[in-house]
Amino acid sequence: MSGWRTGAGWALDRSESLSFTFDGKTVPTFKGDTVASALLASGQRIVGRSFKYHRPRGFWGAGSEEPNGIADIHGAQHRPNVQMTLEPAAQGLRLRSINGHPTAEHDRMAFLDRFSRFIPAAFYYKTFMRPDWHLFEPRIRAMAGLGRLDLAAQGFGPSASVNTTCDVLVVGAGPAGLAAAKTEAKAGRKVILCDEGMHVGGSLLYRPARIDGQEARDWVAAMVAELTALGVRILARTTAFGRYDHGLTGLAEAQPGGAAPRIWHVRAAETILAAGAIERHLPFANNDLPGVMSAEAGLHYLARFGVAVGRRVVVATTNGTAYDTARALHEAGAEVTLLDLRGRAAAGQHPFRIIAGQTIETALGRRQVEAVRLASGERIEADTVLVSGGHTPTVHLYSQAQGKLRWDEGLRAFLPGDPVPGLRVIGAAVGIYDLSRILPGQGVVATAYGSSTALWPKPRAKGRIWLDMQNDVTTKDVELAHRENLTSVEHLKRYTTLGMANDQGRMSNLPGLALMAELTGRSIPETGTTTYRPPFSPVPLASFAGLRGGELMNPVRRLPLEAEHRVDGALFREYGGWLRPAWFGPDEGAVMREAKAARQGVGLFDGSPLGKIEVIGPDAAKFVDFIYYNTMSTLKPGRCRYGFVLTEGGAVYDDGVLVRLDENRFIVSCSSSHVQGMGLLLEEWRQDKFDRSRVVIHDTTANYATLTVTGPKSRDLLQAIGLEAALDDASLPHMALTLGQFQGDEVRITRVSFTGDRSYELSIRADRALGLWRRLKEAGRAFDAVLLGGEALMILRAEKGYIVIGKDTDGRTRPMDLGVKGPFEKRKGDYLGRRSLHLPAVADQARDLVGLESLGAEPLPVGAHVVETVAGKRRSRGFVTTSHMSPNLNRPIALGLVEGGSARMGEVVTLHHLGQEVQARIAPVCALDPEGRLLDA
Amino acid sequence: MQLFTCPFCGPRPETEFHFGGDADNDRPGAEASDASWTDYLFFRHNRKGPAREIWMHLSCREAFLMERDTVTHTVTATLALGGEA
Structure with a gap:
């Protein structure tokens, strides 16, 4: 037990006491907490187990850089692998730690750590080769891994995606981002500002500073009010996760109430990347023990949530930023010792002990840090070690936009190199850390951070020094990769899994790279970096699916007479994208009855989805001759011909009847499921090979309903309803067409057959089809008419x-x-x-x-x-x-x-x-x- | 997602478009040799860098010529085929 509430903490609303559970334990919390801050305040140190060795792990950070503090949320709104540092604490939340068997505190797999020397990087590639990796895979996978899906639980609710455009998208609402958003908005541009945190403000949420005579947080509040008045859209809890072609940025906005994060596709003329920088770790043995944290996070928890992360605190730093942390914790009542690795203390009076030029050799402790031993041999008792190994600018989106990074020796960091069109990088993301330089001329009073040094991991160090805490990669694994000649960064990454966890190597890539550079005698830029790819933070697949699930996944097309068919007892099924009656009746036995009755009397079939693509113009005959395998130009007006359409490869693509209405007008009666494909095919060839002014394509499929009347008594039925057309076989032989009338509407009557029986297809305006259909059904009683579903039609055509x-x-x-x-x-x-x-x-x-x-x-x-x-x-x-x-x-x-x-x-x-x-x-x-x-x- | 400019409708997301092939893949005549016909059917240049391609905007159904760079994804020009736009 080491963390406690100091009583301060501006983000909290203490009027209401809430609680949630973590591994079954009740954790008190307040509105405004994150899950991480509440757990730290309750003294919970071990919040997870490591991926491979099942080492106890505690929080490292306070934002999306967190590698350890991941948990599954259970209950009605189940979500696996949630970063607790970004998750707002809420009443009744049920969290379960990852990789703990059964809990993070008590893990019966913890023995694995004692065998760590036998299970280095890639051990399973070598060990489980014979007889077959697949024999071992399930058990190994069960022992490793992060969160678990609860298959019984309901997944994310759907969230509609948003497509939008703006003049300027600002990624990151720290001081640099806020100032840039204001400048752009005041110039009359449409601005969207997003930040992954619950509150905008970035480092101003916890770093002590005064701007324009105001406290930093008051300045942020004033900025938010001003930006809102200027019409800037501010999105909190929104991560810009990927940069894509032509100015597109993907944002994921967290949603309340179990809905998936909402995806924003933002197409911006200019994007300003103000994503800040992430604090680096320091290499010392056991640097993964719970209680070893980022110095920045230590300050963040104290200022924002009133959580002092420890009582006896060692702060170790390569730069000036950790002095803010040390001072604040000292003022909160902790006993602070600061190790300044630069060799001498920062100028000024400091109310805590400073040891200059000494590095930590090892952290000591079993389940959490209990002390540190310095290189000098001195032992300092401590329940918490806060570390700042410098900063790594967050340049992911720049790199995803094909920007080439350059190594800055002075800042010891990869920074954006040549500019990328439409993308500007500012603030800490380009290595500008001092607030007075980020907000020049705005009366900034803040700590000057001064010089910095770097401390990279060295080969053959004593003890185990962690590089990647999420994937359990130590310096020894990198040395092993080097010994086995896997020295390229891409090989190193895949062999050791360094940086392959869902934190995307935010913390681990650079020290791993530095160590490989040292081992190979190359410089860091010569060693290179791995490729940055979206997403920057994990985004659930449900977010990308958006509303495209269930019925909306692939919406069916519906018949104009669907309601009537339902009254007639139709069972509907999907056929080639259309929802159509499969049969009429309570059971599948109807199919055989329909198929038999249709050949004896008359069958009525709704064939409305049948293609009706018109080809019109003086070159129409020439055009259909080219399109069809069969010669079509010899077809006489008023006649129909069956034919094939081939692909250029010679395979049959579609078959159907071509109707010639008059000299210059044809109707392509293609298969229902090929209407879209045929329309495209016709249009492509028309534009490619023909004079576009002499032939045009017009798809009228949806304009008409097509009602098929088939069977030996079909002509009798049509004559009975009176279509004002001559239907005798001399006037209307098989494969011919005539025009009739029904209640004042034109009816196109084509005598074609898909059943082998005498058949007529009646095409009429879709909105007038119901009258004709009802008339056919009524008059059909005298002819033993039967309603025909799609299944019976399939039998009839197969018989033929x-x-x-x-x-x-x-x-x-x-x-x-x-x-x-x-x-x-x-x-x-x-x-x-x-x-x-x-x-x-x-x-x-x-x-x-x-x-x-x-x-x-x-x-x-x-x-x-x-x-x-x-x-x-x-x-x-x-x-x-x-x-x-x-x-x-x-x-x-x-x-x-x-x-x-x-x-x-x-x-x-x-x-x-x-x-x-x-x-x-x-x-x-x-x-x-x-x-x-x-x-x- | 890329942004293509239909000569008739203006800039639209790439999902509204249908790729129609290389612009120079002309259909050989009926008497073409087996080799030239199969080249037309199957052989694709898959050019790295500047490319001339036929695309169709599915919303307006107009095919057009697009000049773009397959490496940088820069679209340099989109031109109506019939010269209407």
Whole structure:
């Protein structure tokens, strides 16, 4: 127990006492605390266990730099791996430490640390090679890792993303960011200012300073008021996590109430990066013990939350910034000793003991720090060690924007090099730490930090010196990597996992690099840095998904008559992006009844999603000739022709009927699921090869409902409802078109068939379709009409061997494989995909579409393969694409693609499926009415 | 996410666009050799640096020529194909 509340702490509202639990223990807290500050105030030192060795770990920092203080939040709003330093304390929160078995305080895996010498970097690569890594993987993974997902718990609630633009985005609301936001806003620019903290102000939230005669915090409050009045949008708890192309920055804004952080896509003309700098650690043995903390964090907890992190405090520093910490803790009543590694104390009177020029050799203590031993051998009792090893500017976004870093020897830091267009870096992020230089001419009274030195880890040090606390990487691991010749930074990173944890090496990269530089005799800039990639801080995938989940993931298209079909008892399923009736009735038995009844009387089918893309203009005939495999320009007005559209590679892309309305107007009646693709294909070729002023494409699919009337009594039904059109077979033969009227609206009547029976497709304005549909249903009673769902239609077309592209074909199927050889052999002139059909390689192993008659009583399984021995090797020679029980033939029917199938009629083949074998006879694709008499019956 | 300027609609996010291929990948005539036809079908330059490409803005359905740098992602020009815009 070492932390305590001093009574000060400006951020707290002490009027209300709250509490949350951590590993089952109740922790008192106040409004305004973070989880970390409340835990420190309660004296909790061990807040987690380390990734690999299960060493006890305490808080290091107070912000997003925190490597250790990560916990899972349980309960209704479960969130794994939450940084406790950024999480506001709230009543009733339930936290569980990570990697503790069962808790951080008592971890039965802690013994692992005693075996640490046997489990250095990459030990598992070497140890678990034989017989198979996968045998060991589950147990090793269970022992390591960070938080755990509670699969039973509800995940994040959805948060809508925001897309916005602004003139200037300012990242970081410390003194530099606030001042820049004000300058830009006063120049009339639209400004967004974001900061990852709960409060804006950055270091002014805890560093003692006066600006323009005001206390720093009062100055911040005045700035916030002024910026708000200027229209600046200020986003707190919002992390700029990534910099992308063309001025785009991704922000993640924390949300209350269990919702995922909201993603902001901010497109800014200029981005100002004022992200500050992160304090470095110092290399000494056991520098990961709980109680060893950042000096900056020590000051932060004291000033903002009134939490003194220790009673006997050693402050060790390479620079002047830690003097603020030492003074504040001394004034709060702690016993402070300051070690100034620069060799002499900062100028001025200091009310605490200063030892100059002495480094810490080791921290002592078992579960937390109890003392330090200096290089001189002196032992100083301490419950807390606050460290400042200098600062590392936060240049991630600059680097993500392809900025090249340069090494600054004076500041011993990587700083932004050449400017990146649209991005300006200011303040501590470019190594300017003194407030008087960040806010020049504003009457700043603050500590001058003076000179600084650096203390990098050295090879062959005594004891274990931690570089990466999150991934448990010590200096010995870097030395091992060097011995094994993994000296490039990218190899070093992957071999030791240095900097690969979710803190992205914020603390660990530079000391690791410095040590490798020392080992290889190179300078730090020669050794180089690893690549910075988004996200800067972890962002839940739920944030990126935004509202695109559930029904909104891929919204279905709906029929104009959906409500009517629901009244008729339709069961709806998705077909190619459309929600359509699968069958009408309480159970799947309806499918067989519908398929049988439709061939006896008349079936009514809602085919509204069928493509209706118009091709219009004097060059329309020339255009469709190029698009289709079949010659289409010879089609007479008022007639329809079935054809294929190929890809340039020669595969069948779509099939369907082309209708010629008049000389210069065609309707491409493509598959429902290909409407968008065909529209794009037509538009691309129109613009690429044709005179755009002589042919245009117009997709009218959604404008019309298409109602299909099929069956031997279909003409009788249409004549009964009176469509004011001649429907006799001489006037309207199969594959012809006529125009009729229904209650004053034009009805396009095309006589085409996807069932093999006499069929008519009626296209009418979508908003007038209901009247026609109801009339068909009413009049249909006299003709035993039945409502037909999509499943029954699939049986009817399969009985006839009519194909569905993408189901009965794949990306290799050519028109000849479907038995349509005419254009390939005879057609003159160019068309889409033509040249590919004549490539020699394409014919190899071509598969023909054939019928397959099951020799058993059951339908063949779809996907079953014809396996045969060819040249001594067993391989698949094809597969079943469609299979049904036919209610009209009273036997199973199937279609399949089989190599050389059309030449093997009558042969029996063996089909393999999930360990089962079944036999089938190769047959013609058309199983019902091969002469086509039903079309005119 | 990149920002492309449709010659008809102005700057839009890249998700509104559809890549149409290299601008110089002209379709060979019907009598093309197997080699030149398969080059047209399958061979892509995958240029590093300046590139001339055809893109389509899916919102307005107009194809256009875009000159951009595949390394820096700088878009140097977008031009309507028919010269309308």
